[in-house]
Amino acid sequence: MRKNYEIKVAETAEEIREALRLRNDVFVKEQKLFPQSDQDEHDEKAIFINAWSKKADRLAGTVRCYEDPEKSGIWWGGRLAVEEQFRIKGVGVYLIRAAVDEVTKQKAARFLATVQKENIRLFSKLGWVPCGEGLLMYGVPHQTMEMKLYEQAKAT
Numbered sequence: 001m002r003k004n005y006e007i008k009v010a011e012t013a014e015e016i017r018e019a020l021r022l023r024n025d026v027f028v029k030e031q032k033l034f035p036q037s038d039q040d041e042h043d044e045k046a047i048f049i050n051a052w053s054k055k056a057d058r059l060a061g062t063v064r065c066y067e068d069p070e071k072s073g074i075w076w077g078g079r080l081a082v083e084e085q086f087r088i089k090g091v092g093v094y095l096i097r098a099a100v101d102e103v104t105k106q107k108a109a110r111f112l113a114t115v116q117k118e119n120i121r122l123f124s125k126l127g128w129v130p131c132g133e134g135l136l137m138y139g140v141p142h143q144t145m146e147m148k149l150y151e152q153a154k155a156t
Contacts, residue, residue, distance in 0.1 A: 004055055005091060007098045010048035010062075019048045019062035026081040033138040038079060042066045047106075049098045051082075051091045060086035063095040065103050073109035080115075092119075096126055100147050111149055117141040 010016045020039060027038040046064040053060040061082035068074040077099045082091045103111045112131070115123055120130065120143050128145040135142050 004053065005060060005094060006052040006054060007094050008050060008052070009102065010050050015050055016048050018059045019050055019064070022059050022062050022083060023079050023081045025083070027079070030084070031140075033140060042069075042076070042078075045069075047102055049095055049102060051086075051095055051098075053086065056085075059083070060089075061091040061095050063099050065099050065106075067106070067108075073107070075103040075106065075108040075111050077103070077111065077113040080113075080119075092122065093126065096123070100149075104149060108149060111147045112144055113147075114142045114144050117143060120145070 010019055020043070023038050027033045028036065043064065046066040049063050049065065050059055051061040052058070061080070063077060063080040065075055065077050068076060077096070080092060080095060082095075100111060113123070113128070114135070114137060117134070117140070123145045124130075126147075128147050130143050131146045132144050135144070
């Protein structure tokens with residue numbers, strides 16, 4: 001139930017710090033994809049979208065979007081992280097949809113995401129399509145997926 005969550009773009013340094021903390025909990029501590037930090041050069045210019053639990057009064061999930069530094073109009077979504085207690089409650093879906101809405105507002109020509117293999121089905125259900133071959137990132141199978149923004153615009 002989306003009414004239990006507030007989905008919004010992070011506007012303050014504290015909201016971004018909370019997003020980075022949650023990502024660290026998921027990608028460094030839980031999944032052990034990174035030895036110390038999952039932060040990279042894209043975080044500096046990224047738009048962070050957060051899902052705040054109204055009931056628990058805390059951050060339930062986060063995702064970032066950023067424009068490709070070399071290809072204008074191409075946007076990437078990534079680092080989708082949901083706190084364990086909020087998984088399978090729709091938070092990831094809300095964040096994915098909010099990311100599509102945000103990059104559409106940014107006038108993106110293409111929206112891509114490299115997702116962990118186990119999340120391909122979820123993204124596919126939301127209208128994303130695989131593009132290219134699967135790849136190994138951080139020792140984990142991933143797939144590049146694309147949301148056809150022109151189809152998304154027709155649906156709304």
